[in-house]
Amino acid sequence: MTQDSASAEAEVTDERVSALLAYGLMDTSPEAGFDDAVLVASALCAAPAARLCFVATGRPRVAARIGPAAGETGLDDALCAAVLAGPGLLVIPDLTADPRTRDHPGVTGPEGLRFYAGARLETPDGLGLGTLCVLDVVPRPAGLNPGQAAGLGALARQIMARLELRRAVSRRNADIVQRQETQEIREASAVRLGETALLMRLAIEATDLGVFDYDLVADRLTWDGRTRTLFGAAPDEPVTYAGSFLPRLHPEDRARIDAEIQACLDPRRTGLFDSAFRIRAPDGARRWLSARGRRVVAGGRATRLVCTLLDISARKEGELALQAIRDRYRLVTRATNDAIWDWDLSTGTMVWNEALQAAYGWVPDQVEPTGAWWIARVHPDDRAQVDDDIRAVVEGRVSEWSHEYRFLRADGTYAEVLDRGYMVRDAAGTPLRMIGALLDVTERNQVGAQFRAVFEGANLGIVQLDPRSLKALRVNAKLCEIWGAQPEEILGQSVAKWTPAEDAVARDALHRRLANGEIMQETLEKRYRRADGRLIWGRVNLVSQVLGDAIQTTAMIEDITQERLAEERQRALIELGDALRDSGARGSMLNAAAAILGRTLSTARAGYRSVDPRAGLSAPGGIWPASAAAADAAPRPLADFPATAQCLRRGETVAVPDVTGDPHFAGDAAGYAALGVRALIEVPLIQRGNLVGVLFAHASEPRDWAPGEVAFAREVAERAWDALGRFQAEDQQRLLNRELSHRLKNTLAMVQAIASQTLRNAPDFETAKESLAARLIALGKAHDILLTGARESADIDAVITGALSIHDDRQPGRFAIRGPAIEVGPKAALSLSLMMHELATNAVKYGALSVPEGRVVVDWQILDGGAEPSLRMAWTEQGGPIVRAPARRGFGSRLIERGLAGAIGGEVSLLYEPGGVVCRVEAPLAGFQSVD
Template sequence: MTDLAAREQRRLAALAKFEVMDTPRESAFDELAELVAAICEAPIGVVNLIGECRQFFKAEVGLGVRETPLDTLFCAHALLEQDFLLVPDATADPRFACNPLVTGEPHIRFYAGALLKTDDGLPIGTLCVLDYQPRQLSDVQIRSIRVLARQVMAQLEQRLAARQVAASEARQRAIMDSAQDFAVVTTDLDGHIVEWTSGAQNVLGWSKDEMIGKSASVLFTDVDISAGRLALDLSQAHREGHASREHWMVRKDGRRILAVDVTSPLMDQHGQHVGYVKVLRDRTEAHAAGEALREVEARATDRLQANEEKWRTLFETLQEGFIFAKVERDADGRICDWRYEEVNDAWYDLVGIERGTAIGKTIRDLFPGIEDVWVNEFAEVVDTGEAKRFTRQFGGLDRWYDGVCQPVGEDRFTVIFLEVTDRIRAEKKRDALTDIGHVLSESSDMEHAIDQATEIVAKTLGVVRAGYGTLDADGEMITVPEHWTADGCPRLVGQYRVDDYGDYAIDLRAGRPVVIPDVRYDPRTSPRADIFESLAVRTMINLPVVGNGRTVAIFFVNDNVPRQWTTQQVAFVAEAASRIRVAIERRRAEQDLRESESFMRSVLAASTDCIKVLDLNGDLTFMSDGGMKVMEISDFNAVKGCFWPSFLKNDGVGLGKEALAAARAGRSAHFEIAADTFLGTPKFWSVSVSPIFGENGEVVRILSVSRDHTTLQEAREQQLLLNGELSHRLKNVLAITQSIANQTLRDAVTLEDASAAFSSRLASLGRATDVLTATSWEASDLDTVLEAGLAAVADKRDRIAINGPAVRLNPQSALALTLAIHELVTNALKYGALSNHTGTVTLTWEVSGSDANPEFTLLWQERDGPTVSPPTRKGFGTRLIERSLRSYFRGETVLSYPPEGVEFRIKAPLVGAGELVTA
């Protein structure tokens, strides 16, 4: 709670004490409202009490209402002032210019109000005047408002005192009524009954209502009435202090009783005679017992005497100090001093002066150099006739006193007071701890905050140094950062060995406070007292702060003069040290938490998983940043609170609901499902759903983690496709291999020839397959296909020239062409241009025709080899070259044998076999 809030709570409590809110009008307050309005010549005068949310008008003139909301009038602002608020022109005052009562009906322009303050200085309301015209007040009018405000408070205090007196009287009456064997009757000076106890009704029969106002003589017999015994009893009691006799009296039922009748004078608190008290006891049955009668009379007399002595001894038995004094005036009539005429024993005890030495002396005689305020404030009470409460330090005694000064007339006054030094010091310590809490919680620099906290402690205790040092992990070194010192006092910033502190280092490590009133006389410090004193350390408090079973820090307090430290002071230092420790740990925990939260945010943001938190109904309450990205959600509010399974498609809704049910039962679930992102992008998800447990093991939330498996799913589908395609390709290759084997074996002369030819052709098939595998059995570059076919004559590759545009062939065409080129180069090596040292081969191709119907032409031409003649029969190679290519290229294939060299030509549509690469 802030200081302002705490003060407001105290203010409201002070107001409640008077029990005046919502009470009927009372003439005493109405007259004050009328008077202040008349003095200030204002149309509106108000006695205003300010509650928590409203203003109650105990009295008002010209306003016409008894209460208003707190924000509609001016008085709430008056609480912020020290004493008096004056607003000459509300339209020119920015605080009120926009107030609806200024801008609209009734167009208030002027306000002046004095605070209604309790003896504790707490404002509970105002006495104020308002006008419809701008104006000023004279000094006399302002002073009148202040004086009348104090009169209002006097009325409130009087109401409170009257209520308390009534309560006290009720208690006393209850006590008196409890004495059922005694009739206690109180009369005025003329003997008319003003009080009648229940004991009187029990003894005499009449009720209180029947007897109030009647003469007490109705209780007497006719004989006593004729003899004027009532007047004689009262006269004797007034003259002698009491009148006691035994005589016959008459009950309501007419029956006579013999009663002991003791009459005593009744005095008020000022010692004024205001009536009589008659104490009666029915002694009819004990008439013969004279001794018993005397005992009753003595007891009644003792009670009356005790009542008198109570007032006589009150002055001397008060716990409070009491002063009866008269002011001294100078030649100009100004009060310059005051003289003690009477003080009680408590006064001597409270100020520490020998009893009997004050009477007849002035305050300046007793206390030379006393602060002028002790004279001036009491002088103001005498001059104004108004009581005043004070709470002030008596500098010469270093004590605090709280009391009330009241005027009694003839330049005299009384003071009743108590010493409140302990209370004030406790309040200062409490306020200091509050300030320390604010400093430690609001500062961003913990070292600076600790420096400020040590300053608060030092100034509260009135010492020259205070600081907070931390111990390292092994407890060997203490580090003292910046701390507060008084002017001229050295600072102890640095690192120190704990063992250098001497014998009390053991106490510090053990977590025991070290409190030394004087370093010269404590055996732990006396051997090095001169070193301590050189550092302005004559007395000390070293208070260890324990954490995790060891001393982690020390709060130290030093002064340069000896001091007897109180338990409360040590406890104050301990509390300050504890708060610093808690603040440091809290700050460290907050930093760790921030770092942890930052790390978790980074993890969540970096993760491509869609991490969601659901309530037990399955509604979305959280989604990670990474999840929002993969789900293509820009604003979480667009989906917050949505039912999570609704994001899933078809069977996914049911799977999601089943997973939620499992999580609510404390089990995890997993499934895979296709679902679109928020923007409609198709995705495939791996979904895990798990329960989140609370402290007591119950399921409090549900965690759903969805991982984008779209790529994985596509890979799975591609794998299935690839497996099918591989199976198809493998079957084709096996078919080709089988065909090569059959044809090779059929045409071979010897087994060795068949084996060599078959191996060579399989190698060529393998190279062709490698080319297609490198392109995933997609279209292959013609250059690459041709090089695969020519690989068998790598050592003669420089004698083969190839040239043509970039063309890509489909797998079947590429495979057939590779095998055909292999056959051509094999034949050229055995019989053609590559069988000697001079022959060459030219391999060229071109694409002609339109873009829609391109035509592919390829020419194999051998030169400078042996003279060529057509073969007598066609083998497998020739058939492979002519027939296989023709079927795949779906065009013309011609193998010719001119003498200058073998030629092979393909002329076919490119569409279906491949494509021309244009860029």
């Protein structure tokens, strides 16, 4: 504080002391008027405590007080200063949240004050002298209502009006005659008191309070209009304590209320009256009233009892109804052997019924009324799971809870229990309480120990049921596997939820028999809907029998879905065989196969599309429309489906449950979306290593294809393709004959060209004979490779190895040949064989194969980066003598550079590097694989 602010504070304090002296408020004794003011303030604001304080120097002086929270706590020190700091009311809804008050003993101590509202006592010239305040032990987030705030302010002003009157009296000239002075003072007081009474009455009328004023000296009882209405007294009807008040009380409450009032008037007591009682209203209904008041003392004895009355009938009836519910609940819990618990989540308290002691030995004195006490008695190995499951219910992830765990008895042993709990929420979904029942299943579990070993290890799904509710009591792992659900998703649930709606009639008939206690043993086949929505078939052996005093129902379930589907698919394959025998053309065979595939797999779309093997992935034709006759069957380019096309070209069957959720097929999703396809099976049709067609089934919704369904699609495709092959065998033979004639002509033309060029460039006959023989041997080996099978193509590795074998025989291991498997056509095979022979011959004469340590590497790879795939191949010599380019190019060099390029297209480069000859080839893959 600065020197100037300290000086200003001292000046205000001096001015306040002077004003209090002028008003006669320094060290005065208690006054009845002040007592009435705090009484009215307490009743007006429905607060248990009220105070009237004046501040001079140091601690505020309490001039009047009422209520149990009236001890000296030091709280007034902070709050009076805050009120005096400015005009109007100071309202603090929660004292624990305000930094000025949260650490004061009156808030943190046993009084536990939580709410404060104070009005400033202000002189006409604006100087604050003190406060009139009310306090409560519970927070009031809404503060005071408008009527209470206005009334509290009015009381503060009337107190100051009374003080103004006192100061006016003290200023009277001492020369005025005492009698006249007294008379004037009385007249002024009457006016002021009349105004005060009017304002107090207006403040009270703003609430539903009635006033009860009992003058003990005159034995006169005064009721205001509200009190007369409550008791059914006429406006002008005289009322007395003994003749009007006591007779209107309920007979069971009359003696008690009279005794409490007499105790209030006893000087040895606190002088406070706070009670509730029943009266009979004028309409004959019973009403509950709440009365709060205090005695008024004058001359050392009680002279008056002033109270306020409030009709609390609605609240009381609600409390009585709630108590009746609690009584019924207590009786119900006594009628069961289950230990029932009720957990109030807002307070954390948990109460148990008497069965906790009867079943588990816990006497009430040993039980803490908290959820933590219960959780602490769950076996340590089970505790974390129980706690997690309870949290799931509280957080709203599940609505009901059922759990088997071990619970500690009072004697230190553990009981195996089945606990079931249910959550209660308010309209907004906020959890309020959880109620559950603890059933001891120890004996049942011990009796069934041997059964459980069989139960858990069985290869059949087993579920034990409550025959009346049909809720699952126990399931084994196999049943969970069959239904695709976790045990906690099944236990405590009715098995009816696993039956499809279309089978509800048969299901309900069976359930009624079980619920009626019928003893039965039946075997039946039923459909079930798994947790993922898929329908399956189950063979059920149902046994309901009497064990002891109870009926036990057990169902043993075997998944026969694949049996059913296999039978259905076998019938479909027989039908397909008949259809293929009756078909006389390629299109009708494949369309018949597609129709059977779609009907058996229950897909909306199934069909066949051919693929041009010569165009490869760039083919404009498509394979994806639903059927040849469908309206949306326009061809789609294979480039729209790169991932699918890649799998199909490798001969792989494509089965995708959901193309939008499979990252491998993300690039195909847009193409399928345009066709309305989400799930698919595509079976490639391969001819001579090329993809020539696809048989497919499409679904518009995601679908988890079973292995049997994929195998069935392959079987349909293979049978149709084999039938088509037999149908086309004769036509194929004619084509082969024509191809053989065409190939023979090409071979003779190539032999003639090779002989002519060899003889033309040979220096002598012996050289010509040797070169010609080697070239014809290489050409013969290439033909051998092409004619070893029924195909019109050969593996590139076999072509190269065959062409180089004549040179590798001399010094084995001189060649390293590596690259992916590729089928090449006849023209490429012959030209490639001749090129390899020429390169090897030159290497033997001049290059790496002319010395013992020399080696040759032949490698190749497929490039996919361009518009269409291409093949890049390299011949690389290593470890030979230094190589120089020849001064003259002979026929062999021209054969290397032009023969293969002319046959298949592309480029061939022959480089004479110092480390050895390098020959590079790059050509379209389609050229290498062409069968023309």
